[in-house]
Amino acid sequence: MAEQPPRLGISDQGGVSVVELAENKILDEKTISGISQQLYALVADKDAPRIVLDFVHVGHMSSSALGMLITLHKRVREKDGRMRLCNIRPSIYEVFVITRLNEVFKICADQASAVREAASA
Numbered sequence: 001m002a003e004q005p006p007r008l009g010i011s012d013q014g015g016v017s018v019v020e021l022a023e024n025k026i027l028d029e030k031t032i033s034g035i036s037q038q039l040y041a042l043v044a045d046k047d048a049p050r051i052v053l054d055f056v057h058v059g060h061m062s063s064s065a066l067g068m069l070i071t072l073h074k075r076v077r078e079k080d081g082r083m084r085l086c087n088i089r090p091s092i093y094e095v096f097v098i099t100r101l102n103e104v105f106k107i108c109a110d111q112a113s114a115v116r117e118a119a120s121a
Protein backbone atom coordinates (compact mmCIF):
# COMPACT_ATOMS: atom_id res chain seq x y z
CA MET A 1 0.00 0.00 0.00
CA ALA A 2 1.41 3.39 -1.01
CA GLU A 3 2.02 5.97 1.67
CA GLN A 4 -0.45 8.83 1.73
CA PRO A 5 1.00 12.34 1.56
CA PRO A 6 0.41 14.52 4.62
CA ARG A 7 -3.08 15.91 4.67
CA LEU A 8 -3.61 19.51 3.64
CA GLY A 9 -7.00 21.13 3.27
CA ILE A 10 -6.62 23.56 0.36
CA SER A 11 -9.36 25.97 -0.62
CA ASP A 12 -9.57 29.16 -2.64
CA GLN A 13 -11.02 32.26 -1.00
CA GLY A 14 -11.16 35.13 -3.46
CA GLY A 15 -7.86 34.28 -5.13
CA VAL A 16 -6.11 33.38 -1.88
CA SER A 17 -5.06 29.75 -1.43
CA VAL A 18 -5.94 28.82 2.15
CA VAL A 19 -3.98 25.80 3.34
CA GLU A 20 -5.14 24.16 6.54
CA LEU A 21 -2.37 21.97 7.89
CA ALA A 22 -4.18 18.88 9.14
CA GLU A 23 -1.22 17.22 10.86
CA ASN A 24 -0.92 17.68 14.64
CA LYS A 25 2.81 16.94 14.55
CA ILE A 26 5.09 18.24 11.81
CA LEU A 27 8.26 16.65 13.08
CA ASP A 28 9.67 13.92 10.83
CA GLU A 29 11.37 14.42 7.48
CA LYS A 30 8.80 12.35 5.56
CA THR A 31 5.91 14.53 6.76
CA ILE A 32 7.84 17.75 6.15
CA SER A 33 8.89 16.60 2.68
CA GLY A 34 5.31 15.70 1.75
CA ILE A 35 3.95 19.03 2.96
CA SER A 36 6.71 21.02 1.28
CA GLN A 37 6.18 19.28 -2.09
CA GLN A 38 2.48 20.15 -2.01
CA LEU A 39 3.10 23.75 -0.93
CA TYR A 40 5.93 24.35 -3.41
CA ALA A 41 3.70 23.03 -6.23
CA LEU A 42 0.96 25.44 -5.15
CA VAL A 43 3.39 28.36 -5.43
CA ALA A 44 4.92 27.15 -8.72
CA ASP A 45 1.48 27.07 -10.38
CA LYS A 46 0.72 30.75 -9.79
CA ASP A 47 1.96 34.20 -10.65
CA ALA A 48 2.03 36.37 -7.51
CA PRO A 49 0.69 33.60 -5.26
CA ARG A 50 -1.40 34.58 -2.26
CA ILE A 51 -1.20 31.92 0.45
CA VAL A 52 -2.52 31.57 3.99
CA LEU A 53 -1.17 28.74 6.13
CA ASP A 54 -3.59 27.88 8.92
CA PHE A 55 -1.92 26.12 11.86
CA VAL A 56 -5.17 25.46 13.75
CA HIS A 57 -4.46 21.70 14.08
CA VAL A 58 -0.69 21.91 14.56
CA GLY A 59 0.54 21.23 18.08
CA HIS A 60 4.21 20.48 17.43
CA MET A 61 6.74 21.53 14.78
CA SER A 62 10.41 20.75 14.29
CA SER A 63 13.17 23.14 13.29
CA SER A 64 13.15 21.42 9.88
CA ALA A 65 9.52 22.46 9.47
CA LEU A 66 10.55 26.05 10.18
CA GLY A 67 13.21 25.72 7.49
CA MET A 68 10.56 24.54 5.03
CA LEU A 69 8.44 27.61 5.86
CA ILE A 70 11.41 29.90 5.27
CA THR A 71 12.01 28.32 1.85
CA LEU A 72 8.31 28.59 0.98
CA HIS A 73 8.28 32.25 2.04
CA LYS A 74 11.29 32.93 -0.17
CA ARG A 75 9.63 31.28 -3.19
CA VAL A 76 6.43 33.27 -2.64
CA ARG A 77 8.36 36.55 -2.41
CA GLU A 78 10.40 35.74 -5.53
CA LYS A 79 7.10 35.61 -7.43
CA ASP A 80 5.86 38.87 -5.85
CA GLY A 81 3.30 36.98 -3.81
CA ARG A 82 2.08 37.22 -0.23
CA MET A 83 2.07 34.61 2.52
CA ARG A 84 0.35 34.88 5.88
CA LEU A 85 0.30 32.46 8.82
CA CYS A 86 -2.58 32.17 11.27
CA ASN A 87 -3.94 30.29 14.28
CA ILE A 88 -0.51 29.54 15.69
CA ARG A 89 -0.66 28.12 19.20
CA PRO A 90 1.23 30.03 21.91
CA SER A 91 3.79 27.24 22.39
CA ILE A 92 4.68 27.32 18.68
CA TYR A 93 4.52 31.13 18.49
CA GLU A 94 7.12 31.22 21.26
CA VAL A 95 9.54 29.38 18.94
CA PHE A 96 8.87 31.99 16.24
CA VAL A 97 9.73 34.73 18.77
CA ILE A 98 12.90 32.99 20.03
CA THR A 99 14.13 32.48 16.44
CA ARG A 100 12.91 35.99 15.46
CA LEU A 101 10.86 34.45 12.67
CA ASN A 102 7.90 36.49 13.94
CA GLU A 103 9.76 39.41 12.32
CA VAL A 104 10.03 37.54 8.99
CA PHE A 105 6.52 36.12 8.71
CA LYS A 106 3.27 38.06 8.88
CA ILE A 107 1.28 36.23 11.55
CA CYS A 108 -2.44 36.85 11.99
CA ALA A 109 -4.69 35.79 14.84
CA ASP A 110 -7.32 34.12 12.67
CA GLN A 111 -7.94 32.87 9.15
CA ALA A 112 -10.30 35.70 8.14
CA SER A 113 -7.76 38.44 8.91
CA ALA A 114 -4.97 36.44 7.25
CA VAL A 115 -7.04 36.08 4.05
CA ARG A 116 -7.84 39.82 4.08
CA GLU A 117 -4.15 40.71 4.45
CA ALA A 118 -2.99 38.25 1.79
CA ALA A 119 -5.62 39.51 -0.67
CA SER A 120 -5.02 43.23 -0.21
CA ALA A 121 -2.86 44.97 -2.78
